Amino acid sequence: MSINLYSLGAAEEVTGSKHVLEVDGRLILIDCGAFQGIRAEADRKNREFDVPADKLDAVILTHAHFDHCGLLPMLGINGYRGNIYATPATRDLANIIMMDSAHIQAHDAEFLARQAVKRGGEFNWKPLFDESDVVNTTNQFVTVSYNRPTYVTPNVLLEFFDAGHILGSAMAVLTVTEKTGRVTKIAYTGDLGRKGKAIIRDPAILPPVDYMVLESTYGDRRHESTDDALAMLADIALKAIKMNGKIVIPAFAIERTQELVYYFHTLVDKKIIPEIQIYVDSPMAVNATSIFQIHPECYDADTHEAFIKHHKNPFGFNALKFVTSVDESKALNKLSGPMIIISADGMCEAGRITHHLANTIEDPQNQILLVGFMAAHTLGRRLQNRELEVKILGEWHKVRAEISQINAFSAHADYAEATDWLKSMDTTGLKKIFMVHGEPDVQLIFKEHLESQGYPNIQIVKYGETYEI
Numbered sequence: 013m014s015i016n017l018y019s020l021g022a023a024e025e026v027t028g029s030k031h032v033l034e035v036d037g038r039l040i041l042i043d044c045g046a047f048q049g050i051r052a053e054a055d056r057k058n059r060e061f062d063v064p065a066d067k068l069d070a071v072i073l074t075h076a077h078f079d080h081c082g083l084l085p086m087l088g089i090n091g092y093r094g095n096i097y098a099t100p101a102t103r104d105l106a107n108i109i110m111m112d113s114a115h116i117q118a119h120d121a122e123f124l125a126r127q128a129v130k131r132g133g134e135f136n137w138k139p140l141f142d143e144s145d146v147v148n149t150t151n152q153f154v155t156v157s158y159n160r161p162t163y164v165t166p167n168v169l170l171e172f173f174d175a176g177h178i179l180g181s182a183m184a185v186l187t188v189t190e191k192t193g194r195v196t197k198i199a200y201t202g203d204l205g206r207k208g209k210a211i212i213r214d215p216a217i218l219p220p221v222d223y224m225v226l227e228s229t230y231g232d233r234r235h236e237s238t239d240d241a242l243a244m245l246a247d248i249a250l251k252a253i254k255m256n257g258k259i260v261i262p263a264f265a266i267e268r269t270q271e272l273v274y275y276f277h278t279l280v281d282k283k284i285i286p287e288i289q290i291y292v293d294s295p296m297a298v299n300a301t302s303i304f305q306i307h308p309e310c311y312d313a314d315t316h317e318a319f320i321k322h323h324k325n326p327f328g329f330n331a332l333k334f335v336t337s338v339d340e341s342k343a344l345n346k347l348s349g350p351m352i353i354i355s356a357d358g359m360c361e362a363g364r365i366t367h368h369l370a371n372t373i374e375d376p377q378n379q380i381l382l383v384g385f386m387a388a389h390t391l392g393r394r395l396q397n398r399e400l401e402v403k404i405l406g407e408w409h410k411v412r413a414e415i416s417q418i419n420a421f422s423a424h425a426d427y428a429e430a431t432d433w434l435k436s437m438d439t440t441g442l443k444k445i446f447m448v449h450g451e452p453d454v455q456l457i458f459k460e461h462l463e464s465q466g467y468p469n470i471q472i473v474k475y476g477e478t479y480e481i
């Protein structure tokens with residue numbers, strides 16, 4: 013009789029979250045994320061799927077990011093027939109993320125097959141899963157609202173608390189009762205969010221727990237305050253109006269796009285800026301926005317006060333237009349400013365954003381606003397580095413548009429915010445923190461910081477190592 017926990021992903025790294033809790037021989041998996049990063053390496057790790065799927069008793073999903081939900085379809089393929097517990101909004105968002113992944117994989121497989129035929133070589137790359145596997149996975153979901161304790165196995169009670177990270181994101185607090193009668197509370201933070209994020213509520217103050225599995229992505233960093241975003245967006249919009257220019261914002265279709273729409277709606281509503289035409293040019297963003305719209309149970313008090321109470325939809329207003337067809341998208345190039353174009357992908361590597369950038373970047377009356385993380389070697393990173401000339405769709409363009417950046421949108425707590433959050437709770441009975449989801453050097457810095465703040469028992473979780481509690 014015992015409780016063991018171990019990680020099969022997101023141990024000393026930031027993607028591929030998979031944590032297993034074993035109670036008296038029953039196995040619960042928390043998150044089943046995909047590894048991301050260098051393509052060949054991530055593909056190999058995702059293919060070596062080492063979760064004992066057919067032996068699991070329950071699966072819990074904390075939130076819908078790809079590095080937490082991306083490999084859920086592999087569970088069914090490998091024999092898991094049980095439930096996947098998640099909040100209603102997480103179920104809906106995870107569905108479009110998994111579907112998108114199946115679609116991209118099918119597309120990649122076709123592309124690689126064509127390339128191989130051209131070279132006369134052999135082709136053996138296959139998608140990990142397809143759309144029908146995603147449908148099967150979605151059917152395994154059981155939705156559990158925040159603060160509705162639910163037994164996921166006869167000996168484990170699950171309660172979801174707000175994580176303040178993305179729509180539907182939750183921390184999972186598990187109350188474990190062993191055959192001996194010993195009761196142990198374990199909290200899984202999933203990804204810990206921040207106070208003051210648009211739309212969603214702040215991270216909840218958890219009840220006292222015995223153990224905590226804590227993420228550490230930004231254990232060495234401070235972010236700009238979330239309060240700064242609104243004022244900075246207002247400045248940029250006012251400048252576009254004055255210059256009669258376009259603002260092009262590369263943003264991922266889910267989350268950042270809805271946050272931007274929410275902020276611009278707020279600015280127009282409060283008459284801080286005059287109405288300025290906003291185009292959201294991404295079919296996936298349209299689908300994602302409709303999910304945001306049907307989950308007002310996730311909204312914070314500000315959103316209820318500003319919109320719901322006045323019978324308004326935070327994601328729909330006069331100045332906003334969703335663009336789905338390619339023709340409409342192309343037509344935007346011919347229109348003159350002032351206007352705001354929000355389009356994907358967020359790192360400017362592919363998609364409609366590349367055309368909008370190519371069309372606006374050489375004109376100094378336009379602005380390009382960067383609002384997200386830009387990985388190395390992407391066009392987004394080159395813009396962030398203020399390179400004077402960049403290649404877009406195979407052609408060189410001089411960068412004459414003004415580039416600005418807002419870093420206040422991060423969805424992860426920085427080290428100070430995570431520490432404040434810990435301090436807001438009663439942690440007198442906290443026996444140990446298991447640190448996951450962070451790069452090794454960052455985790456060491458965060459561990460030292462937390463030790464200095466009065467949290468002496470911290471274990472950095474190693475891949476595959478079992479910890480008995």
Ligand SMILES: [Zn+2]
Pocket residue numbers: 075077080177203
């Ligand atoms: Zn996340």
